[in-house]
Structure formats: structure tokens, C-alpha cells
Amino acid sequence: MREFSVPERVGGFGALAAAGAVIWPTVTAGTGLGIPCLLRTVTGIPCPACGLTTAAVALVRGRWDLALQANPLIFGLAAVTVASGVLVALRAAGVLAPPRPWSSAQRRQTGWAAGLLAIVSWLFQMHRLQPDIF
Incomplete structure (x- = not known):
């Protein structure tokens, strides 16, 4: 069994999120x-991922405008x-080689980029939802 690269793992999460976005409204x-x-329920402060479920549902329904408003x-x-x-x-077809492990510098840079993105x-969520925290 082969290892999956970080982008492949993120893509796998995205595929699960898409499946959930199709099923969630029915549930x-x-x-x-x-x-x-x-976090928002307990503190009134939104988390960086607030709106992702709403955005995913909107995206699978073709409502790009609502998805953008909820969480870009x-x-x-x-x-x-x-x-x-x-x-x-x-990779499964053998066209591309399996992924190579990332160096510690690449992992560190990716961690910083993910932190900055969060x-x-x-x-964005603080601006969008404007919680009354002060």
C-alpha cells in the first residue's frame, strides 16, 4: 500500500466534504x-472554518455566490x-511516480502557509459575522 502525498490527503478530505455536502441537507x-x-457557540467568536459546511453545500448546488460569501x-x-x-x-495508472517525502523545510513552509491561511x-469570518466580543 502506498503513501499518499499531502495534496492527495487534502484532496481526499475535500472529496469527503463534497460527499457530506450532498448528504448533509437531507439529514x-x-x-x-x-x-x-x-467555538462560536461557547465564545461567540467564529472559528477560521466557520461557514465551510454552508459553502460546501452551496458549491455542490452550483451557488458559487453563496459559497464565496460563506467561506472563500x-x-x-x-x-x-x-x-x-x-x-x-x-499515479495509479503508472504515468506518475509515487510521491517523495517532503523535506523538513517543505513541511515547515507548508505549516506556516496553512497557519497564515487560517x-x-x-x-474574514470575524468581518463577516462581526461578533460582539468587546
Whole structure:
């Protein structure tokens, strides 16, 4: 069994999110249950991922405008998901070699980029939802 690269793993998460976005509206409509953001429920402060479920549902329904308003990160996740699907298929067909492990510098840079992206997303959510925290 081969190891999956970081983009492939993120793409796998995106594929699960897409499947969940298709199923979730049916579950909530049928049960009336939803899962609120724990951080926002407890503190009133949105998390960097606030709106991702709403954005994913909007995106799979073709409502790009609503997806953008809820959380623009969904477009990056969708792009990585599509690209990693192609990558996995090409590797499975033997067209591309298996992934090589990342160096510690590459892992560190990716960690910093992910952290910066989370901060930008959190600032977007703070602006969008304008919690009354002060």
C-alpha cells in the first residue's frame, strides 16, 4: 500500500466534504438536527472554518455566490480536490511516480502557509459575522 502525498490527503478530505455536502441537507431536513460550531457557540467568536459546511453545500448546488460569501476557502479546497483526483489517477495508472517525502523545510513552509491561511480565514469570518466580543 502506498503513501499518499499531502495534496492527495487534502484532496481526499475535500472529496469527503463534497460527499457530506450532498448528504448533509437531507439529514438536517429530515431530522431538524444540525451541528453548530463549538467555538462560536461557547465564545461567540467564529472559528477560521466557520461557514465551510454552508459553502460546501452551496458549491455542490452550483451557488458559487453563496459559497464565496460563506467561506472563500471552499474554492481552494475544491481546486485541490479536483487536482488531487487527477494526480491519484495518474499515479495509479503508472504515468506518475509515487510521491517523495517532503523535506523538513517543505513541511515547515507548508505549516506556516496553512497557519497564515487560517489567520486570513479567521479575519474574514470575524468581518463577516462581526461578533460582539468587546
